[in-house]
Amino acid sequence: MRAPLWAAMAVVLSVSTLAGPLRAAERETRIPDAALAQAAQLREKALASDLGYRITESLTTEVGPRLAGSEADARAVAWAEAKFRELGYDKVWLEPVTFPKWERRSERAEVVGKHRQPLALTALGGSPAGTVEAEVVRFADLAALEAAPAGSLAGKIAFVDYRMQRARDGAGYGPGSRVRSRAPSAAIRAGAAAFLMRSAGTDSHRNPHTGITRYDDGLTPIPSAALAVPDADQLARLLAKGPVRVRVALDCGWDGTATSHNVIGEIRGSKKPDEVVIIGGHLDSWDLGTGAIDDAAGVGLTMAAAKLIGEIKPRPARTIRVIAYANEEQGLHGGKAYAAAHANAVAKHQIGAESDFGAGRIYAYSSSAPAHAQAADKQIAAALAPLGIEHTPGTGGPGPDIGPIAEKGMAWARLAQDGSDYFDYHHTPDDTFDKIDPQALAQNVAAYAVFAYLAASAEGDFGSQLKAVTPPAE
Amino acid sequence: MRAPLWAAMAVVLSVSTLAGPLRAAERETRIPDAALAQAAQLREKALASDLGYRITESLTTEVGPRLAGSEADARAVAWAEAKFRELGYDKVWLEPVTFPKWERRSERAEVVGKHRQPLALTALGGSPAGTVEAEVVRFADLAALEAAPAGSLAGKIAFVDYRMQRARDGAGYGPGSRVRSRAPSAAIRAGAAAFLMRSAGTDSHRNPHTGITRYDDGLTPIPSAALAVPDADQLARLLAKGPVRVRVALDCGWDGTATSHNVIGEIRGSKKPDEVVIIGGHLDSWDLGTGAIDDAAGVGLTMAAAKLIGEIKPRPARTIRVIAYANEEQGLHGGKAYAAAHANAVAKHQIGAESDFGAGRIYAYSSSAPAHAQAADKQIAAALAPLGIEHTPGTGGPGPDIGPIAEKGMAWARLAQDGSDYFDYHHTPDDTFDKIDPQALAQNVAAYAVFAYLAASAEGDFGSQLKAVTPPAE
Numbered sequence: 004m005r006a007p008l009w010a011a012m013a014v015v016l017s018v019s020t021l022a023g024p025l026r027a028a029e030r031e032t033r034i035p036d037a038a039l040a041q042a043a044q045l046r047e048k049a050l051a052s053d054l055g056y057r058i059t060e061s062l063t064t065e066v067g068p069r070l071a072g073s074e075a076d077a078r079a080v081a082w083a084e085a086k087f088r089e090l091g092y093d094k095v096w097l098e099p100v101t102f103p104k105w106e107r108r109s110e111r112a113e114v115v116g117k118h119r120q121p122l123a124l125t126a127l128g129g130s131p132a133g134t135v136e137a138e139v140v141r142f143a144d145l146a147a148l149e150a151a152p153a154g155s156l157a158g159k160i161a162f163v164d165y166r167m168q169r170a171r172d173g174a175g176y177g178p179g180s181r182v183r184s185r186a187p188s189a190a191i192r193a194g195a196a197a198f199l200m201r202s203a204g205t206d207s208h209r210n211p212h213t214g215i216t217r218y219d220d221g222l223t224p225i226p227s228a229a230l231a232v233p234d235a236d237q238l239a240r241l242l243a244k245g246p247v248r249v250r251v252a253l254d255c256g257w258d259g260t261a262t263s264h265n266v267i268g269e270i271r272g273s274k275k276p277d278e279v280v281i282i283g284g285h286l287d288s289w290d291l292g293t294g295a296i297d298d299a300a301g302v303g304l305t306m307a308a309a310k311l312i313g314e315i316k317p318r319p320a321r322t323i324r325v326i327a328y329a330n331e332e333q334g335l336h337g338g339k340a341y342a343a344a345h346a347n348a349v350a351k352h353q354i355g356a357e358s359d360f361g362a363g364r365i366y367a368y369s370s371s372a373p374a375h376a377q378a379a380d381k382q383i384a385a386a387l388a389p390l391g392i393e394h395t396p397g398t399g400g401p402g403p404d405i406g407p408i409a410e411k412g413m414a415w416a417r418l419a420q421d422g423s424d425y426f427d428y429h430h431t432p433d434d435t436f437d438k439i440d441p442q443a444l445a446q447n448v449a450a451y452a453v454f455a456y457l458a459a460s461a462e463g464d465f466g467s468q469l470k471a472v473t474p475p476a477e
Numbered sequence: 478m479r480a481p482l483w484a485a486m487a488v489v490l491s492v493s494t495l496a497g498p499l500r501a502a503e504r505e506t507r508i509p510d511a512a513l514a515q516a517a518q519l520r521e522k523a524l525a526s527d528l529g530y531r532i533t534e535s536l537t538t539e540v541g542p543r544l545a546g547s548e549a550d551a552r553a554v555a556w557a558e559a560k561f562r563e564l565g566y567d568k569v570w571l572e573p574v575t576f577p578k579w580e581r582r583s584e585r586a587e588v589v590g591k592h593r594q595p596l597a598l599t600a601l602g603g604s605p606a607g608t609v610e611a612e613v614v615r616f617a618d619l620a621a622l623e624a625a626p627a628g629s630l631a632g633k634i635a636f637v638d639y640r641m642q643r644a645r646d647g648a649g650y651g652p653g654s655r656v657r658s659r660a661p662s663a664a665i666r667a668g669a670a671a672f673l674m675r676s677a678g679t680d681s682h683r684n685p686h687t688g689i690t691r692y693d694d695g696l697t698p699i700p701s702a703a704l705a706v707p708d709a710d711q712l713a714r715l716l717a718k719g720p721v722r723v724r725v726a727l728d729c730g731w732d733g734t735a736t737s738h739n740v741i742g743e744i745r746g747s748k749k750p751d752e753v754v755i756i757g758g759h760l761d762s763w764d765l766g767t768g769a770i771d772d773a774a775g776v777g778l779t780m781a782a783a784k785l786i787g788e789i790k791p792r793p794a795r796t797i798r799v800i801a802y803a804n805e806e807q808g809l810h811g812g813k814a815y816a817a818a819h820a821n822a823v824a825k826h827q828i829g830a831e832s833d834f835g836a837g838r839i840y841a842y843s844s845s846a847p848a849h850a851q852a853a854d855k856q857i858a859a860a861l862a863p864l865g866i867e868h869t870p871g872t873g874g875p876g877p878d879i880g881p882i883a884e885k886g887m888a889w890a891r892l893a894q895d896g897s898d899y900f901d902y903h904h905t906p907d908d909t910f911d912k913i914d915p916q917a918l919a920q921n922v923a924a925y926a927v928f929a930y931l932a933a934s935a936e937g938d939f940g941s942q943l944k945a946v947t948p949p950a951e
Contacts, residue, residue: 064714067594075594120541120549120767123906208682209766209906233909237767240538240910292683293594293711432597432683435707436714 032379032463041315041460042386042453049311049449050390056441058086059303059362063293063436070290071330072104072261079286080264083302083327087268090310092325094271097264098344100329102336104261105129107213107290108254110228112199115248118241123231124199125291126255127183128215128333133226135160135197136250141242145182151193160249161190162199164239169205173360173422179203180214187227188219197251198227201235206427209233213289213430215333226253263287263329265337268306270313272459274320280459281324281355281413282308282451285331285404292434296425299436301358302327304444308451312459319459321353328404331359338404346411349469354414354458357402358447361429362439363421365450367395370416371409373466380465383416383457390450392418414465416458418450506850506937508857515789515934516860516927523785523923524864530915532560533777533836537767537910544764545804546578546735553760554738557776557801561742564784566799568745571738572818574803576810578735579603581687581764582728584702586673589722592715597705598673599765600729601657602689602807607700609634609671610724615716619656625667634723635664636673636704638713643679647834647896653677654688661701662693671725672701675709680901683707687763687904689807700727737761737803739811742780744787746933748794754933755798755829755887756782756925759805759878766908770899773910775832776801778918782925786933793933795827802878805833812878820885823943828888828932831876832921835903836913837895839924841869844890845883847940854939857890857931864924866892888939890932892924 062082069079080097087095105128112122115136137160142148144165151161163186167179182200190198202212211231218224228251230238241247266286272278284301288294309323328337345352354370368387372380377396384394400406401415409415421443428434458465536556543553554571561569579602586596589610611634616622618639625635637660641653656674664672676686685705692698702725704712715721740760746752758775762768783797802811819826828844842861846854851870858868874880875889883889895917902908932939 233911236911437707
């Protein structure tokens with residue numbers, strides 16, 4: 004996961020209002036009893052299966068880190084295509100996704116002077132290269148930096164020391180990631196020569212959290228990096244004792260464009276194969292860890308869920324399409340490309356969901372179901388309840404990669420994962436396979452399998468329809 | 478802490494037997510009631526003080542990592558001398574300690590071939606530089622490697638995948654550190670070109686555990702390193718899928734000799750100032766973290782304890798001597814130098830203790846007290862009991878740096894710390910100040926203050942006497 008999930012939500016929540024109660028009486032969507040009975044069996048089968056865990060192990064172990072546009076990213080694409088085929092998917096194909104390529108080559112920092120010592124940091128994605136040695140000026144949060152007068156940081160290093168809060172639903176990441184996305188530009192406006200932040204993370208390890216940043220138009224980017232949490236603590240303690248000079252040396256930057264691929268596999272439906280339920284995760288990862296919780300788990304659990312659906316006879320009416328999205332991390336490139344390529348087929352998308360919030364247990368289900376689909380929505384929720392999943396209508400929004408097509412009118416569902424420890428590992432070297440609990444992952448597979456099977460088996464739709472996109476009011 | 482505490486114990490435990498029951502009737506050691514009453518006040522005062530925490534913060538923040546013989550080590554020596562003076566110690570001095578100097582310059586490793594990806598590792602202290610690309614051969618433990626026939630690993634990288642166990646008393650470190658100390662030589666005997674081990678640690682982070690290793694005489698050292706725990710997992714998973722080639726590139730090695738210092742401060746006694754109770758920790762650290770739990774805490778808490786004793790009027794009869802030992806990590810150099818320099822004064826050492834097992838709460842007290850001092854030993858234990866400390870006579874041994882002088886006949890006490898999480902951080906980048914709980918550290922200060930004050934106030938001795946050293950039977 005990359006940026007606030009919440010960014011896309013305000014726009015998309017209105018879908019349920021557009022497809023409104025007016026049509027509900029005309030054609031109420033319902034799920035047949037036979038499908039509900041089948042889903043109960045599927046749920047138990049998925050809970051007992053380690054397939055999602057094994058797929059996740061395969062990607063994280065055999066490919067490892069897979070920064071978008073890197074050599075490893077290409078290996079990940081080949082892996083995904085081969086894995087779909089090995090699992091017996093009916094149709095497997097690639098769709099190209101082109102984007103600017105960013106590379107990390109080296110990075111280091113140290114306090115200089117009488118307290119000289121190294122600091123653990125990592126460049127933010129999108130940062131330019133550069134070496135800066137300068138005095139550090141600390142700001143408690145983004146607002147404090149934004150209040151700094153123009154020129155007041157001339158030749159200095161701006162340091163935003165905001166501490167992100169832990170929450171099951173990841174709510175702390177909104178303010179945490181806003182520092183990453185907005186503070187570098189604020190630092191430039193105040194004249195800073197480089198930017199440092201306390202990692203947007205909830206851990207206490209020497210593993211800094213990377214993530215994409217952006218610079219506002221018209222500004223000249225400055226080297227921008229995140230300190231590991233203990234190093235931010237250390238820098239804050241040193242600053243409390245007196246002026247501190249730090250040397251930051253980043254070698255990284257944009258280097259042309261790269262083409263990767265959304266990798267797509269289908270378990271074809273028996274009656275309406277041209278209508279699809281889409282599930283998936285993103286295939287790329289940051290380069291520091293092996294992208295296990297972000298987002299091999301999302302790829303692995305959705306690949307497994309559809310594979311298990313494919314073993315059911317008869318197949319559900321509609322097709323289950325699993326999408327391993329390209330380059331989510333640097334700007335939803337895969338999700339945007341998918342939405343652009345399939346815009347004309349929005350109405351053929353029964354509903355979509357994406358898993359991109361780790362590998363914790365799913366605790367809540369919600370969707371954009373309009374009035375005429377709420378009975379079916381309740382049937383899905385009831386089938387998920389034995390997994391410890393609560394029905395929370397009217398909450399949340401779509402996963403990041405389905406945001407672009409949800410904006411175009413696709414109905415979406417949210418299977419909310421417990422992210423209490425997600426930001427201990429997110430975007431750090433510590434995002435590795437050992438952090439995944441196999442039982443929790445199996446519960447995710449079961450939930451996605453039940454959801455996708457029932458949505459694909461419904462008589463009637465969930466409100467997807469191509470709508471005129473109104474630009475977000477920002 | 479460096480190597481098995483337990484190594485020195487077998488030899489030293491016999492001290493209590495040497496000074497035996499024969500003399501007990503002659504002069505039983507007792508602690509006066511007034512001193513016991515004073516100790517109770519001291520205990521409460523120490524529990525309410527943050528002095529130990531502040532000293533530990535100062536060392537870890539202002540000096541940071543301080544590898545023995547480095548520029549930072551010299552700054553640490555200056556820091557310790559200045560801190561003793563700032564705290565009002567009566568006498569402060571340095572004693573030189575000379576040792577071979579080892580440096581870490583750079584280190585990296587990666588899986589090569591179709592699963593290419595980086596591995597997080599760190600050179601073991603004492604490793605030579607070298608770059609080796611070769612196939613990896615995994616061994617489940619030290620015994621398996623030691624059973625490898627000579628020449629069987631020619632040109633290969635030996636990998637010992639032994640998983641250290643968590644324990645309150647650190648018992649898992651015995652077998653864990655034996656891999657570090659013995660397996661490189663075993664690998665050389667089997668012909669290996671390089672050596673890798675799963676870190677001797679109990680965590681699951683991408684922070685490898687360093688520590689000193691040695692090569693048996695007559696062998697040509699090979700590059701030797703420890704993988705972070707998740708990287709050892711990853712390598713083991715890859716090996717389960719087929720042959721794996723790894724490239725290890727270490728730039729490190731011995732580089733002449735360096736002279737550092739034991740830094741010593743005294744709170745002078747009121748009646749027998751030439752008799753001393755010694756407490757302390759070691760001043761050097763590994764270079765990866767800031768040496769907070771290993772062993773700034775030991776230095777900070779003993780400096781604070783003696784400072785608080787110094788505020789009592791009248792002072793205890795004997796002197797409290799606090800020693801910040803040089804270069805514990807690479808071979809007890811400071812402890813050995815102290816023992817050599819003070820061998821003739823062993824009998825003047827009332828008793829000694831060292832804190833070098835982190836900053837967890839003390840849960841047990843024991844000592845080498847012979848029969849004639851056991852009543853006093855019980856008085857000390859009773860004064861420690863309100864801190865949640867159990868009296869466990871006959872257990873444990875001296876801390877590492879007091880081992881050499883305890884071998885010469887100094888009585889010792891052990892204040893056993895809860896090390897349940899010690900090996901999550903030990904010798905890693907994660908050994909930083911934020912890992913220390915201030916309440917637990919204050920409990921340590923209180924325990925050391927009570928122990929040292931009472932031992933210094935006792936009427937009679939704890940059995941220290943210079944003895945003929947018999948070589949350990951090994």
